[in-house]
Amino acid sequence: MFLCNCHGIRASQVEAARDAGCRTVRALFERMADAPPCCGKCIPEIRAALERQTMSAAAAE
Numbered sequence: 001m002f003l004c005n006c007h008g009i010r011a012s013q014v015e016a017a018r019d020a021g022c023r024t025v026r027a028l029f030e031r032m033a034d035a036p037p038c039c040g041k042c043i044p045e046i047r048a049a050l051e052r053q054t055m056s057a058a059a060a061e
């Protein structure tokens with residue numbers, strides 16, 4: 001499933017980046033795309049995916 005259709009970024013790629021320590025949408029686009037978000041429609045969903053890990057990690061501690 002694509003989270004960002006403009007840059008072809010898949011949910012699995014966001015999860016992998018998150019697991020590797022990526023915590024912000026900006027950092028994710030720096031890793032995954034050669035340009036910043038263009039339409040921005042994906043930003044809330046990507047942010048939520050990045051925060052899910054943060055919350056899970058916090059709960060585990």
Ligand code: FES
Pocket residue numbers: 003004005006007036037038039040041042043
């Ligand atoms: S869907 Fe990600 S920038 Fe458009």
